[in-house]
Amino acid sequence: MSKTGEEKIIHLPPTITVRDLSEHLEASPIEVIKTLMTNGVMANINQEIDFDTAAIVAAELGFEAAPEAVQEAAEAEGVDLPLWRQWIAREPAEALRPRPPVVGILGHVDHGKTTLLDAIRHADVAAGEAGGITQHIGAYQVTHNNRPITFIDTPGHAAFTAMRARGAQGADIVVLVIAADDGVMPQTREAIAHARAAQVPIIVALNKIDRPNANPERVKQQLAEIGLVPDDWDGDTLVVPISAKEGTGLDDLLEAILLVADNANILANPNGKIFGTVIEATQERGRGPVATLLVQNGTLKIGHVVVAGLAQGRIKAMFDHKNNRIEEALPSTPVSVMGLDEIPSAGELFRVVKSTKKARAIVERRRQETSRSGVPEHQGMTLEQLFARVQEGEAQELRLIVKADVQGSVEPITTALKELETEKIGINILHADAGSITENDVMLASTSDAIIIGFNVSPDSAAKRLAEREGVSIRSYNIIYRLTEDIEKALKGMLEPEKREVIIGRANILAVFQASKIGKAAGCRVTEGEIRRNARVRVLRGGESIFEGEIASLKRHQEDVREVRNGFECGIGFKGFNDFQEGDVIECFTIEEVKLF
Numbered sequence: 001m002s003k004t005g006e007e008k009i010i011h012l013p014p015t016i017t018v019r020d021l022s023e024h025l026e027a028s029p030i031e032v033i034k035t036l037m038t039n040g041v042m043a044n045i046n047q048e049i050d051f052d053t054a055a056i057v058a059a060e061l062g063f064e065a066a067p068e069a070v071q072e073a074a075e076a077e078g079v080d081l082p083l084w085r086q087w088i089a090r091e092p093a094e095a096l097r098p099r100p101p102v103v104g105i106l107g108h109v110d111h112g113k114t115t116l117l118d119a120i121r122h123a124d125v126a127a128g129e130a131g132g133i134t135q136h137i138g139a140y141q142v143t144h145n146n147r148p149i150t151f152i153d154t155p156g157h158a159a160f161t162a163m164r165a166r167g168a169q170g171a172d173i174v175v176l177v178i179a180a181d182d183g184v185m186p187q188t189r190e191a192i193a194h195a196r197a198a199q200v201p202i203i204v205a206l207n208k209i210d211r212p213n214a215n216p217e218r219v220k221q222q223l224a225e226i227g228l229v230p231d232d233w234d235g236d237t238l239v240v241p242i243s244a245k246e247g248t249g250l251d252d253l254l255e256a257i258l259l260v261a262d263n264a265n266i267l268a269n270p271n272g273k274i275f276g277t278v279i280e281a282t283q284e285r286g287r288g289p290v291a292t293l294l295v296q297n298g299t300l301k302i303g304h305v306v307v308a309g310l311a312q313g314r315i316k317a318m319f320d321h322k323n324n325r326i327e328e329a330l331p332s333t334p335v336s337v338m339g340l341d342e343i344p345s346a347g348e349l350f351r352v353v354k355s356t357k358k359a360r361a362i363v364e365r366r367r368q369e370t371s372r373s374g375v376p377e378h379q380g381m382t383l384e385q386l387f388a389r390v391q392e393g394e395a396q397e398l399r400l401i402v403k404a405d406v407q408g409s410v411e412p413i414t415t416a417l418k419e420l421e422t423e424k425i426g427i428n429i430l431h432a433d434a435g436s437i438t439e440n441d442v443m444l445a446s447t448s449d450a451i452i453i454g455f456n457v458s459p460d461s462a463a464k465r466l467a468e469r470e471g472v473s474i475r476s477y478n479i480i481y482r483l484t485e486d487i488e489k490a491l492k493g494m495l496e497p498e499k500r501e502v503i504i505g506r507a508n509i510l511a512v513f514q515a516s517k518i519g520k521a522a523g524c525r526v527t528e529g530e531i532r533r534n535a536r537v538r539v540l541r542g543g544e545s546i547f548e549g550e551i552a553s554l555k556r557h558q559e560d561v562r563e564v565r566n567g568f569e570c571g572i573g574f575k576g577f578n579d580f581q582e583g584d585v586i587e588c589f590t591i592e593e594v595k596l597f
């Protein structure tokens, strides 16, 4: 293949961290640090080095470094663009070519997203392409006026919120489906927030206009109120009336998509670095992991070695959305591929590397990083990171998502927050609405590095779990001035860390006996973790706490000990508490400070 020669050239920015450079060079950060050292430069993994230094390292590792031609637009929009867009921006400008637009369809449940996706796909099949049995692979392509358009077609129900959020991130254009008989609803607003966070233009598909109670004018009014002024009201949001069910207006919608695409500079370098996004992935019997990849730059070919998160492998076979075997895929093409060793997560970026050895090394390093920090690679923004970015001139705003118990509180809260803006840091409220904090909010926060503020509402358990996994900060308040006070402090970098209880062990009380000096003691068996002499404890009876305080004595075989581990028996006495009984549960915990911002 003629590729090998080209791949040796890498384009680098004026300064780059050691970590990023190692990614470019497909080397480990240690290798890069060692190479720097042999050249007399001492650097740590997060340190920025200049282009010339990076070029020397690159040369030693067998690459030729060229300064990247960052597109003005990308520069102006800053680093908050989705990663793949930043990567495309690093391609040399003269190599960029137009590629088909990638469209994500978002909207409130039951407003007709699935019906619309089906209608567009079937209209294309009906339009006469032979053998048009389409496979569901999470994305498909249709042609309109001889121009291809790619649609992301991932299931829209609640369990797939992550994909939906990332769908907007992977798309060039969002089609927002709104039922004309129902109007703007909570998920409509969420979808708008997703699209805005990803800086993606929105086209409104005003669906179900066949319904007798459809009221397009009312919806347009609602749209105008939330900043999407319809084109026929002299605004710049295209609003296309359709009936997904009857198939009317579809041509107009496709037309609108191409029109917006023409103004959106949708480009990629077909001969550049090969990367894209995982749309969905499953384990298929007899085929192993099968993943749908959306190629966003470069040309993906059979035989390429791909890394996506913790999955890697050589592509053995590749199919398009019509299940045709294909050899290569250009930018904006969705393909389903076989050959990965694991199922990657939807939304993950993938890229092609030189060899299986390299791929394994990258995955190994990621595994180590994940297990060392105990958290996934992608992390929400902490306030410290925000300040670091402000100082580096990379971030100028604190992004917030505001949820309140009633609509009436939303407005005063957002106004109060807006007033806290300083010259240095703006406050960008990505989404504000009434209702509890949901997985959608967490996804939006995670994909756009925002912090969630709850007023008289808390996250549901699914949202809480997701927030922990994604490292998203959620802060709940019930008094407005507390909230504004905190944000103000946060903006000044003075926020007190919040204290959080961490349970370190549990024990069951098996017997109660009289101990000489301290009164009664509990004979216990530790059932989880450990009991520590100097940690705090509470005693639970029937799930209710009946005492919370300190341990007076902790003994094993009459000996005072500092801790007792899971599986062992011990005697525990409590400071100022004797009313425990057989069957009670002891919970041992510490209070840790956590920086929530």
Ligand code: GDP
Binding pocket: 107, 108, 109, 110, 111, 112, 113, 114, 115, 116, 156, 207, 208, 209, 210, 211, 242, 243, 244, 245, 246
């Ligand atoms: P989703 O939850 O947004 O994917 O919505 P669906 O596509 O599942 O549609 C929800 C319901 O609305 C289904 O019963 C559809 O048949 C119906 N529906 C969708 N589009 C139209 C339309 O244009 N007109 C009418 N009358 N019903 C529609």
